[in-house]
Structures are given as C-alpha cells and as structure tokens.
C-alpha cells in the first residue's frame with residue numbers, strides 16, 4: 001500500500017502478527033481503502049472489535065479503536081454509537097466472535113437496525129485458538145474439534161442477519177478484493193444496520209486440514225465457488241454443492257435505532273419540563 | 276517496450292512481506308517473480324498496467340503501486 005493508504009495504519013506496529021497468506025490483511029486493506037475512497041474524516045471513524053485473529057485488526061489501524069471482549073464488540077459499539085451518533089462506527093469481528101459467543105448481540109443489533117457497519121472476517125474457523133469449528137464451518141469440513149468432519153449444519157450469516165432485520169447485507173471474498181472494497185463502501189454509507197460477510201482464508205488452521213495447501217489454493221476455491229446473486233438464484237438448490245452467492249442481498253430503509261431513541265429522550269424531557 | 280514507456284512503479288516492502296506469493300500469482304502481466312528464496316521481485320516493470328491486483332491481494336500491506344514520476 002502506498003503512503004496514501006498507510007497513513008491509516010499504525011505503521012510502527014507492523015509487520016502484523018497474522019500468518020503468511022492470512023486473508024485478514026486483505027480485508028483490513030479493503031476497509032482502509034473504502035474509508036479513503038469515501039473521503040471520510042478519520043477523526044469521525046471509530047473501529048471496535050472483539051477477540052480473535054480478526055479482532056486484532058484495529059490494533060493496526062490509525063483511528064479511535066476499541067479492542068473489547070470476546071463476542072461483545074457489537075455491544076460496545078452500540079454504546080459508542082448511542083453516545084456519539086455522528087461517528088461512523090465500524091465493527092470488525094470473526095465468525096466465532098460474531099456468530100458463536102456473540103450471536104445474540106448480532107441478531108439484536110440487526111433487529112434494532114442500529115447504524116453500525118459490521119464486517120465479519122469469516123474464515124469458518126476459530127483461527128486464534130488453533131482451529132476449532134465455528135457455527136459457520138461447512139458441513140463435512142475438518143476442524144480440530146471435528147476430526148471426522150463437521151456434523152452440525154452451518155449458519156448462513158447473511159440469511160441470519162436478514163432474517164433478524166438487518167437492512168444492508170452483502171458478501172464478498174478476499175479473492176474479489178475490489179468487489180469487497182466496493183461492498184464495504186456501500187455498507188459504510190448505508191444508514192442502519194449493515195453487515196458484510198467477508199470470506200477470508202485461514203491457511204494455517206482451515207486450509208491445511210481441508211485439502212487446500214496454501215492461501216492461493218483457498219483463494220482459487222473462492223474463485224471457483226462464488227457465484228453472483230442472480231446466478232445463484234438460477235441454480236436448483238440440490239445442485240448448489242459448495243457454491244455460495246456473493247453480492248448485495250439486501251439494501252432497504254427502516255427506522256434507525258439511535259434516532260428513534262433520541263425521539264424518546266426528547267419526549268421524556270418535554271413531559272418532564274411540563275410537570 | 277522500452278524504459279520510456281514505463282508508467283508505473285511497484286515497490287515491495289521486504290520488512291513487512293511474509294513471502295506468501297499471492298502478488299506473483301495475481302499479477303496478470305508477469306511483472307513479479309519469486310526469487311530463489313521465495314521473495315517477490317519486480318522483473319518486468321515495463322509491462323505493469325497499474326491494475327493494483329498485487330497490492331490489493333497482499334495480506335501484509337507490503338506492495339505499493341504508483342504512477343511513475
């Protein structure tokens with residue numbers, strides 16, 4: 001990255017701790033490129049994360065950042081956004097952080113339609129703790145806690161967030177880095193709860209166990225299996241196999257939580273004054 | 276193509292690079308190669324189109340593509 005983008009990084013903290021070929025750096029770059037292309041004032045951007053390899057990203061990002069507790073990033077971000085609604089609040093989370101321990105925060109933030117941008121670095125595994133399966137590990141895949149293959153059915157996080165009421169929902173992958181940057185830009189601009197399911201390779205603990213020997217093999221897997229939303233709709237469900245859709249799945253308007261809450265405050269203040 | 280047609284500079288920050296090889300795999304013009312020690316090196320800058328594929332797929336923020344001065 002040129003100095004135009006590295007100015008958004010805490011360069012004194014680099015090189016980062018992620019493994020060679022880890023997708024998390026590609027997603028992080030996509031986020032700072034999106035912020036740069038949107039021309040956001042960096043002082044008005046706050047980044048919040050939980051715990052995981054993915055959640056270490058804000059430590060390298062030169063904004064106001066909060067590295068919180070496992071699964072709770074969205075709860076902290078809700079507090080930030082309610083107190084300072086003028087800030088762009090971006091949550092960086094992992095599939096374990098967002099969908100396992102933090103699953104309840106995710107669905108309720110989506111239900112409230114609070115104006116946060118949640119970017120899930122989805123590597124379908126707990127990377128940081130050496131490869132346990134997560135609620136999105138594909139059926140039949142191997143993980144340290146699924147030595148005979150995953151028997152649980154996975155969440156489709158986009159479907160989950162749409163079902164819970166999130167108003168902007170999209171998916172992309174690190175193979176599609178330009179597309180990923182574009183959907184992140186749209187997500188940041190959207191008013192209301194935005195969710196980006198960013199597929200990000202973990203060559204160390206997912207790839208090697210699942211017949212993909214390095215990062216490139218994993219990116220090629222994304223290339224071969226990702227289909228556009230429209231093409232996805234044309235494939236009969238029984239023939240979808242390992243394919244998955246990418247693109248923007250939902251982009252709708254609904255009352256935003258902080259605004260609705262502010263109206264409650266104003267009403268209560270007025271009634272209080274009248275007494 | 277001769278030196279005068281060179282439009283782009285590609286800089287690799289060896290302090291941040293972890294030698295994953297993704298930049299080399301993504302370059303559509305053969306501008307980059309891995310050396311004997313697995314380090315990416317610029318071998319044919321004249322063919323660079325500034326497409327940014329190498330930079331955007333570098334997980335280590337280690338590549339900078341810029342217009343030549």
Ligand SMILES: Cc1ncc(C[n+]2csc(CCOP(=O)(O)OP(=O)(O)O)c2C)c(N)n1
Nearest residue numbers: 052053054070094095096097125126127128
């Ligand atoms: C309360 C609590 N429980 C468990 C852990 C252990 N732990 C740390 S990271 C992690 C999972 C991270 O997975 P994910 O969010 O997918 O991030 P990744 O490392 O894959 O990017 C777990 C279980 C913890 N730190 N705190």
Ligand code: SF4
Nearest residue numbers: 018019022053127202
């Ligand atoms: S363990 Fe996986 S997710 Fe964590 S840094 Fe390594 S490759 Fe990335």
Ligand code: SF4
Nearest residue numbers: 292293295296298333
């Ligand atoms: S993609 Fe980046 S980290 Fe990987 S070899 Fe190229 S410069 Fe090095």
Ligand code: SF4
Nearest residue numbers: 302323324326327329
């Ligand atoms: S900018 Fe494009 S053409 Fe130039 S080195 Fe990078 S990938 Fe190759």
Ligand SMILES: [Mg+2]
Nearest residue numbers: 094095125127
């Ligand atoms: Mg994970």
